[in-house]
Amino acid sequence: MKADVVWTNAYVLPMTGDNGGLFADGAVAIKGNKIIAVGKTQDVLREVQAEEQIDAEGKLLMPGLIDAHIHSSYAIVRGVAQDMDNWMQKGVWPWMKYMDLKDQQAGSVMNIIEGVRAGTTTFADYDANMSSLLESYASIGVRVHAAEMINEMPKDIGDLPVGELYPLDPSIGEQKLQANIQLYEKWHGAENSRISVMFGPQGPDMMSLDLLKQVEREAVRYDTNLHMHVCQGDREILQLEKRYGKRSIPFLEENNLLNSRLIAVHLTEATEEETKQAAKSGAKMINCAGSIAIIDGIVPPVEVFTQAGGTAALGSDQAPGNNGNNMFNEMKFAAILNKVKARDPKVFPALKALKMATIEAAKVHGLDHHIGSLEAGKKADMLVIDTREPTLSPVLLYPVENVIANLVYAARGEEVKDVIVDGRFIMKDRVMQHIDQAKAMQALQYRAEKLAEKVKA
Amino acid sequence: MKADVVWTNAYVLPMTGDNGGLFADGAVAIKGNKIIAVGKTQDVLREVQAEEQIDAEGKLLMPGLIDAHIHSSYAIVRGVAQDMDNWMQKGVWPWMKYMDLKDQQAGSVMNIIEGVRAGTTTFADYDANMSSLLESYASIGVRVHAAEMINEMPKDIGDLPVGELYPLDPSIGEQKLQANIQLYEKWHGAENSRISVMFGPQGPDMMSLDLLKQVEREAVRYDTNLHMHVCQGDREILQLEKRYGKRSIPFLEENNLLNSRLIAVHLTEATEEETKQAAKSGAKMINCAGSIAIIDGIVPPVEVFTQAGGTAALGSDQAPGNNGNNMFNEMKFAAILNKVKARDPKVFPALKALKMATIEAAKVHGLDHHIGSLEAGKKADMLVIDTREPTLSPVLLYPVENVIANLVYAARGEEVKDVIVDGRFIMKDRVMQHIDQAKAMQALQYRAEKLAEKVKA
The missing domain is CATH 2.30.40.10 (Urease, subunit C, domain 1)
Structure with a gap:
């Protein structure tokens, strides 16, 4: 041979x-x-x-390692939202408000480089303007399972007082759903199949039920996954309770959205019962150990999920809140945080962490063949x-x-x-081998300084 | 100028x-x-x-970063005792039993190299046969605050059933105390004062009260610190309760050993009250976040200690159980584990971790001038x-x-x-610059394989 x-x-x-x-x-x-x-x-x-x-x-x-959940573009604001409450609304959104496409691309390129340098070969990226970000993935040469982040949230959402219902805008949702469909049409199977596409509703709180059902129908039509934040923080539960009188898992279950097509990211706030229910539904789980610990001080119920038979993977999430995108970091944090949660050194052995960054992650994303x-x-x-x-x-x-x-x-x-x-x-x-790292870092620094000027003003 | x-x-x-x-x-x-x-x-x-x-x-x-507590020689058995109960007795001691001086030196050299590559410039090393290990510190050129590890434990202690009282041997203790005194006489102030020496009783459980008091007297005579594991695990508390009917902190307090000369390592099992009592006594604390989390699944009470006014530092402890000796790892783990323990992202901000690996660590070791x-x-x-x-x-x-x-x-x-x-x-x-790294790694691998042969037999 x-x-x-x-x-x-x-x-x-x-x-x-x-x-x-x-x-x-x-x-x-x-x-x-x-x-x-x-x-x-x-x-x-x-x-x-x-x-x-x-x-x-x-x-x-x-x-190669698989980073099962990442928002690569956010790397441009690495380290700006630390050691604080209301991380998303008060820490990140004030910066997102001013981020443009070039900022996103610069952040994304840096994150891909960081990942590759630590052995990540497949990135499950979940972001706005994903089609533009995929150009970098294609040229750097790594594998990506991508989703457009679909929501109905206005750009000035960061100005909303903490705890108030998000003012959803259906026209934004429609535009983002179309972007995800176009992403699939344009990129799925591209670059010798290194690029594949799934659907990416940002969370059950960040869009209407109508839109969420519409996204699910599209995922069925294209026979791909729904990659979605679920129970990602108390703010999500609060929004759902205010809007529907229900917590996230029962809400998804009732609307036939809790199924094997769903890749549920975080489950931070899921109760033990809800976690088992999710595992038994065939939904997959992604555990972002470093990110959720630093943002919320919480260890998500990945141990309960896997013990209940669920398939789970590790993800590095985004740079401002983690702050690295390094799967060696994720493996160690996943193992150790779960030992501490259980107060038992035998829990979550090293092999389990390594599987969740390789073969189990491939299963979660339907790429294990x-x-x-x-x-x-x-x-x-x-x-x-x-x-x-x-x-x-x-x-x-x-x-x-x-x-x-x-x-x-x-x-x-x-x-x-x-x-x-x-x-x-x-x-x-x-x-x-396929990107000038020093030049990419220089471009990133330049754009980050410009962005900081806008945020300051 | x-x-x-x-x-x-x-x-x-x-x-x-x-x-x-x-x-x-x-x-x-x-x-x-x-x-x-x-x-x-x-x-x-x-x-x-x-x-x-x-x-x-x-x-x-x-x-430069300060690793406030390390057993460098143990690096020769990196990774052999993971995801298990009774880590020390069942995981490490079966290897220690066969370790000779050359094994120790090979492990120590690797650990120094690992530390330097991650920015550690000062190592607080605490080990047996320290005088021989200091030769490597001298030639590699880093700073070290060293202690001979003093105990009265026979070499075959690993064969003892878990939970039984250690059979202390005063002749071993006397020999090790003398080794610590000789270490001070020979090395303190050597290499342009890059090397300094303190006293290193291994723990209140691992020696008689008589010997512990004698070590304290020597520390007073030489005006240096007592660097000691305190409340390092439930096995220590168990030994003290069996031997004296008291837990570690009250035992030390009663015997006038809880004072500003003491650098108390771990405090893993200290209650909130005991922790505050230690802080108020002027004793210092060393928090080995990664090590204790992986070995015991516990987050030591460093937040209580520092909130009570105590001065604390971070240490990487030993390789088989952590498993790295990298202060960037320790800073991140200390911060995040304490956020998780408090379920509050504001707890233990980044600056606190960085201080505990630099200026606060210098204070703990009396080197801040x-x-x-x-x-x-x-x-x-x-x-x-x-x-x-x-x-x-x-x-x-x-x-x-x-x-x-x-x-x-x-x-x-x-x-x-x-x-x-x-x-x-x-x-x-x-x-x-002052050691051939590849050659050191080769020597380490050779000795580790020989050691494994002995353990297998």
Whole structure:
């Protein structure tokens, strides 16, 4: 069998089976955008004739990480809304009000770079003006599952006193729904299928029930997911109770919106019963551990959700409130915050966190036939990680295997040396391959300063 | 005034005053091992004539970080004791039993490298055979406040059933106390005062009261600190209750051991009242946020301690249980875990975490006349951090200053480009200057594999 590249003599963590399947002296061969062989070096070398052979001794090969929920454009206001109450209304919205498309693009590009440098190969981005943001995803070369953020919220919503009902504007909603439909028509399946599209209602509180039902109908028509904030904060519950006399989960259930098409983001304020109900409905959950802890001081009920049989993934959410978009950060926070919540160090072991950033995240987004593990036939989205960095040293396989624990609890992201997406190097020896990083940072700083001028005024 | 080096055009975060004192267009000048000027670039350039001028545009200058509690040698068993109960007895001790001096040294060197790469310039190390470990500190060139770990515990203590009283051996205690005294005599003030020594009883449970009082007398005689685990886990409380019928804080208080000489590490199991009592006694506290969360699922009462007027610092503890020794990790975990504990995002703001890794940590260790802030007259322990990294971008000073929030909540450690200790480059452009990192990692891996063989057998 002909291969383009084969990496040999590496530790391989394919993220298959119950325990991740780690083995030493391994090899991975790719051809085009596909993995064609994974196994012991001598077995793979017997099977394939590769154009290029890379000796990966001391390296770990594993699937690319999946950031299951991110608002990439917000990165332009990284760090402006910290250590405060009413984060969204008082911290973020005053900046959003003045953000234009170029600000969004600059923020998004920085966030993609940050993610790739920490091993993220797939981004589930959920934002306004997504079609413009996808241009950067396409040129940088990563994988994205995108949604237009649909709401009926006027641009000056930040001026509304905290606690008052949002004044919904149906004309905004209609325009944003159309934008999501156009996004699907234009981009779904583009870039060799690296880009796929879902629908993105911003939350049950931020639009009318009519519009929400209309979005669901479109998601059914296109047979894709509904990616939506659910129980994302007390403000959402408050809006729903004022508007419908119901909390979010019962509201969705009654309107036939709680089902396997739904990717429910956060569930911060969901009760234990509501969480179980969501899990049993077949809806998926995304846990943004770092973001919700910093914004609300809360550990969402992901442990309850997964124990009830639900499929869940990790997401980094947005920069102003987290503030990094680094899946190593998310894995460690998800594990440790849940240990603290349960006051039990056995809860949420490292392997669980790693699965929720790889294979389980792929399932949540309906992409597990393509990504999430290193297996022959899947897309070649792979990380080459240096185990000789202090954080991953020593590597021990017996009597205790310490690699997964150190990936989750010690690694910082910089251990990732090469990032391969769809068979192509996106980062090589920590240098971004398809974007000028320094120039992107300079552009970001310039636009952020201009934006700050407007906010000040 | 003559200077050796002046850095100009930088953001300077001196960690002075209430708010850290951040300013733009700043300069820092050093001569020998001292800072001689900190201020606006034009003012400093008017004041000093420097041999070398470094244009630090886009860089941030700040004091080196202080890791107020670390067991560096344990890094050789990074990741072997995760997601488990009875972490110390069942996870770590089976390995410690077979660790020899060379294993310890290899682990310690790796931990120092890991710390420096994430901006740690001062390590408060607390370990057995400390005199040998100090040789690495001396050659790598960082600052250390060291203690010999004194206990009366036999080497095969890991075989003891969980919950049984430790069989204390006075001959071990006497030998370890002598080692701490010799450590002081040999090393205190060495390496241009980069090395200082304190006393290190391992915990009130791990030695007789007689020995503990004797250690205190030696600490008084040498006028130095007592660095001790206090209320470090339920196992300690259990041992004390069985032995003396008292919990740790009342036991120390009654024996005149709760005073300003004591640096109490962890206080994991201290009640609110005990915590306040410790704070009011003048004892200092060290909070190892990441370590205690992962080992016990607990957030120690550092918020109560500091609200009661106590001075506290952050420490990374040991690698098998944390698992990193990175103060950016500690700052973020300390802040976020305390927000979650209080269910309030306003609790433990970023600035508080940053102070506890710099100036407050210097106070805890009685070193604030020398380090902890960038001020003329202090030792030149300084970090040069690249703000053009995605995690620290953008830099905004108005209308919201986002630098401190991003240092604490977004930075990973790799943003630190240069590390200067005592006026000398220890790391330059991320290359360690006084140790061959690759060779150290190779040695560590070799020794860890040998150690694993012994544990397996």
